[in-house]
Amino acid sequence: MNRPAQSGSTVVRISDLSLEFSTDDGLVQALAGIDLDITPGEFISLIGPSGCGKTTLLRVIADLEAHTSGEILVNGVSPDEARQNRAYGYVFQAPALYPWRTVRRNVILPLEIMGVSRDEREARSTRYLELVNLTGFENKYPWQLSGGMQQRVSIARALCVEPELLLMDEPFGALDEITRDHLNQQLLELWRKTGKTVVFVTHSIPEAVFLSTRVIVMSPRPGQVVDVIPCDFSKDRTLDIRETPEFLEIAHRVREGLKAGHSYDDD
Amino acid sequence: MIDRLRYQGAFLPVLTVVASLIVIWYAGAVFLNSTQLIDRYQRQDINWNLGRLAADAWRMERPVLPSPHQVGIELKKTVLDKRVTSKRSLVYHAGITLSSSLLGFVLGTLLGVALAIGIVYVETLDRSLMPWIIASQTVPILALAPMIIVVLGSVGVTGLFPKSVISMYLCFFPVVVGMVKGLRSPEPMLIDQMHTYSASRMQIFFKLRLPSSIPFLFASLKVAIALSVVGAIVAELPTGGQGGLGARLLTGSYYGQITMIWAALIVASIVSALLVTAIGRAERVALRRLNGGQAVTV
Ligand SMILES: Nc1ncnc2c1ncn2[C@@H]1O[C@H](COP(=O)(O)OP(=O)(O)OP(=O)(O)O)[C@@H](O)[C@H]1O
Ligand SMILES: [Mg+2]
Numbered sequence: 001m002n003r004p005a006q007s008g009s010t011v012v013r014i015s016d017l018s019l020e021f022s023t024d025d026g027l028v029q030a031l032a033g034i035d036l037d038i039t040p041g042e043f044i045s046l047i048g049p050s051g052c053g054k055t056t057l058l059r060v061i062a063d064l065e066a067h068t069s070g071e072i073l074v075n076g077v078s079p080d081e082a083r084q085n086r087a088y089g090y091v092f093q094a095p096a097l098y099p100w101r102t103v104r105r106n107v108i109l110p111l112e113i114m115g116v117s118r119d120e121r122e123a124r125s126t127r128y129l130e131l132v133n134l135t136g137f138e139n140k141y142p143w144q145l146s147g148g149m150q151q152r153v154s155i156a157r158a159l160c161v162e163p164e165l166l167l168m169d170e171p172f173g174a175l176d177e178i179t180r181d182h183l184n185q186q187l188l189e190l191w192r193k194t195g196k197t198v199v200f201v202t203h204s205i206p207e208a209v210f211l212s213t214r215v216i217v218m219s220p221r222p223g224q225v226v227d228v229i230p231c232d233f234s235k236d237r238t239l240d241i242r243e244t245p246e247f248l249e250i251a252h253r254v255r256e257g258l259k260a261g262h263s264y265d266d267d
Numbered sequence: 268m269i270d271r272l273r274y275q276g277a278f279l280p281v282l283t284v285v286a287s288l289i290v291i292w293y294a295g296a297v298f299l300n301s302t303q304l305i306d307r308y309q310r311q312d313i314n315w316n317l318g319r320l321a322a323d324a325w326r327m328e329r330p331v332l333p334s335p336h337q338v339g340i341e342l343k344k345t346v347l348d349k350r351v352t353s354k355r356s357l358v359y360h361a362g363i364t365l366s367s368s369l370l371g372f373v374l375g376t377l378l379g380v381a382l383a384i385g386i387v388y389v390e391t392l393d394r395s396l397m398p399w400i401i402a403s404q405t406v407p408i409l410a411l412a413p414m415i416i417v418v419l420g421s422v423g424v425t426g427l428f429p430k431s432v433i434s435m436y437l438c439f440f441p442v443v444v445g446m447v448k449g450l451r452s453p454e455p456m457l458i459d460q461m462h463t464y465s466a467s468r469m470q471i472f473f474k475l476r477l478p479s480s481i482p483f484l485f486a487s488l489k490v491a492i493a494l495s496v497v498g499a500i501v502a503e504l505p506t507g508g509q510g511g512l513g514a515r516l517l518t519g520s521y522y523g524q525i526t527m528i529w530a531a532l533i534v535a536s537i538v539s540a541l542l543v544t545a546i547g548r549a550e551r552v553a554l555r556r557l558n559g560g561q562a563v564t565v
Contacts, residue, residue, distance in 0.1 A: 064459050083465055090463040092456055100478055100557045109474070110464040141559025161464075 010073070011165050011197045012038040012061055017070035018222075019056060030056045032222035034070070040164070043191055043198045045208035045215045047254060053223025054201045058167050061199065062090050074165070086114065088165040089158030093173055095150035097142040103129070104138040107157045114161070128156040131190060148179040155187075159194075166198045173203065181239055184210060192235050205254050206242055215250075217257035227257035292335050293325065299332040300324040333526040341530040354510065357534045363511040364499045365538055367427050371434020372495040376488065378435060379442025386443070387450045387476075388468070404440050408433065408498065413505040430511075434498035438491040445487030449480025481557055485550035492542045500535060512538075 019031040030053045038044055046054040059065040060072060063079035074082035082088065097106045107129060108121040116124075129135055132152040142150055151171055158166060172180045188211055191198055202208050208215045209231055217227040231250045233241055241247050297320060304323050308315045325334040333341075342357070349356035382400065385392045412433050419429040453475050461471045503513025512535045519527035554563040 059459075062463055064462060083463065086465055088463070090460070092460065094456065096454075096456055096460050098475075098478070099559050099561075102559070113461075113464045113466045113470050113474070141561070143559055143561045 009039055010037050011040050011042075011075060012036065012199070013071075013073045013076075014061075015071045017060065017067050017072055019053075019060060019065065019067045029222035031060070031067070032224050034223070034225055036216065036225065038197060038199065040197055041195050043211055043213045044200065045212040046199065046201045046218060047203065047205065047208045047215060047258070048218030048223075049220055049258065050203075052218045052220035054218060055169055056223065057218075058090075058169050058199060058201055062088060062167055086110075086161055087163055088167050089161050089163040091151075091155055091158045091166070091168040091171045093170045095142070095147075095154040097150055097153060099142055102139050102141055103134065103145070103153050106142070106153055107160050110157060110161050124160050124162070125156070128159045129153075131159065131193070132156045133186065146179075148175050148183060151175065152183070152186075155190075159190075164197060166196050168198065169201045170203065171200075172207070180204075180207070185239060187211065188237070205251050205258075209247060209250050209254060210237070210239070210242060215254055217254060219260070226260055227253070229253055229257070289335050292332075293321075296330065296332045296334040297321045297324045300327055300330050303327075303331070329523060330525060333529055337526050338529045338533065341526045342533065345527075345530055346534070357512070357515065357530060360510055360512050360515050360531070361534050361538055363509075364496065364503065364513065364535070367430040367502065367511070368434050368492075368495040368499040368538075368542070370427060371431035371436075371498055372438050372492055374431060375435035375438025375491060375495065376442050379439035379487070379491075380446055380484075382439065382443045383446030383450060384472075386447050400440065400443055403436070408437060408501055411436070412498075412501050416502065416505050426509075430499055430502035433502040434495040437494040437498040441487040441490040441494070442484070445483040446480055449483025450476045452483065453479045478557065481553055485546065485553060489543055489546050489550070492546050493539050496535060496539045496542065 014034055014036040017031060017034040018029070021028040021030055034057065036044075046057060048054055056065055060067050061074060061079060063074075063083040072079055075085070075087045077085070098109065101109065104125050107125040108116075111121045111124065125138070126135075129138060132155055134149065134152055134156065137145065137149070142153070145153065151174075155168075155171065158168075172183050175183070184207055191211075198211075200208075200211060210233075212231055215227075215229040215231060216225055217229065218224065219226045229250060233247070301320060301324060304320055304327075305315070307313075324330070326337070327333075330337070345355060345357040349358075351358040351362070353359060382396065386396055387393070415432055415436075416429050419425070419432065450472075457475055458471065461475060466474070499511065500513035500516070503509070503511035504517050512531045515531040516528055519525070519531060551563070555561070
């Protein structure tokens with residue numbers, strides 16, 4: 001829909017991007033010299049120690065934060081324009097549901113704001129609630145759902161806008177391991193079905209390696225990319241691949257990258 | 268269900284408190300009226316004991332503190348035995364006070380909400396308005412009320428409205444304070460989320476800020492409704508002749524009818540209590556809806 005004219009092959013193009021926050025105790029360099037091109041249909045994970053700027057990078061792509069220098073294009077246009085074109089869906093770390101709205105009415109909130117017709121809202125919410133396995137819960141309220149279900153509602157809400165790009169900031173961070181495995185599988189399947197481009201922030205190495213086509217390892221102070229690790233497992237992989245030598249090898253490389261980031265921190 | 272149990276659980280403690288207050292009241296009546304009585308006993312050389320003192324103290328014609336049953340009799344006379352249209356009926360006067368409180372409450376709430384929206388959305392108002400709003404509440408209402416009545420009267424505005432203005436003056440303050448806080452209460456994450464939808468300020472207001480402010484609004488309304496009754500009564504003092512519970516208070520003190528003052532006070536507090544309870548009920552319903560039907564404790 002909002003396909004860029006000049007770059008059919010990149011959804012996000014970031015070059016030499018830096019960001020400084022000015023705080024009460026001076027400038028904080030949150031991102032420094034980030035280069036990253038993301039092509040359509042990729043699943044990119046950002047991994048790195050706490051405070052290395054993963055959320056900040058995601059927020060720059062979403063135009064929730066303004067970068068200080070460098071360049072960024074989302075769908076070939078500025079992040080601001082991309083946001084106004086509703087080019088992406090953003091899933092926050094917490095479900096961020098409205099307690100006074102039912103599950104369905106939470107999902108259609110962005111559609112109400114965009115002025116989508118009532119029939120279309122109904123159809124899309126039904127479709128995407130089915131996609132996240134929440135059919136039958138349309139008229140429940142958030143407090144009646146478990147944490148994992150709430151997070152799935154928030155994913156359905158982001159999908160409802162039908163963006164080509166999905167930005168997810170530790171969406172499963174607060175969940176237990178079993179629920180998380182389950183949701184990882186569902187997310188993988190969803191990605192396979194819809195072919196969307198995903199940028200996914202996580203702290204978990206297995207999660208990153210399992211889901212991604214590329215893992216971006218970041219280091220803190222200032223936030224930099226220390227390694228870019230391709231991991232091309234077959235599209236219909238299951239959780240079992242996490243025991244295979246190929247998987248463990250990539251996981252090992254991610255861990256090494258994280259360590260390198262830390263030693264950088266210690267000098 | 269749980270609510271009902273809670274009310275039933277509260278019934279006995281409330282009854283105990285009321286009973287002890289009445290006992291204290293009777294004791295207080297003996298104590299406060301004793302000086303006058305003992306004086307009289309001595310002048311008239313009457314032998315007296317505590318029993319006689321108490322009995323006399325509880326049925327004095329012009330007591331310093333009337334006993335509860337005297338106030339009860341006065342209430343029966345002026346509430347139950349009079350037609351409600353009679354100028355001697357406390358129900359009639361309560362009606363006058365109630366209507367000006369309610370009008371002032373509605374006006375004050377509207378003013379308060381409007382100011383809060385201005386403060387939240389216009390940065391210059393945020394910095395310039397709040398000090399004035401706070402200053403407005405440091406002026407004693409008792410001094411201001413007659414001036415407002417006189418000024419409005421001189422431009423031909425009389426009757427209900429000037430009294431409501433005084434209620435409004437007291438009411439808008441808690442509403443401004445509560446609503447400013449309420450409209451600013453949504454977490455930054457929810458506001459960011461609205462930005463990702465590229466929502467307009469109007470949409471953010473109606474879909475997020477306004478619903479989020481409802482609990483704060485109700486907390487303010489409970490304070491405001493009680494203040495509106497105070498405002499109406501204060502407003503009725505300088506307009507003595509026109510009726511209302513404030514006018515009854517003034518008449519009572521003018522003729523030294525302490526019992527009449529007490530009866531008017533009790534009716535005033537019943538009116539306030541009913542209004543606060545009504546707001547509390549509305550709050551319970553509203554918050555329940557806001558929580559998606561989940562039970563709420565207020
Ligand atoms: N609004 C802000 N003002 C000032 N500094 C900020 C702000 N937001 C983030 N920072 C700083 O920028 C750095 C990067 O923060 P960011 O939230 O992007 O880290 P993160 O990688 O997402 O960490 P985590 O894994 O804990 O979520 C941190 O040092 C943080 O203190
Ligand atoms: Mg983060």
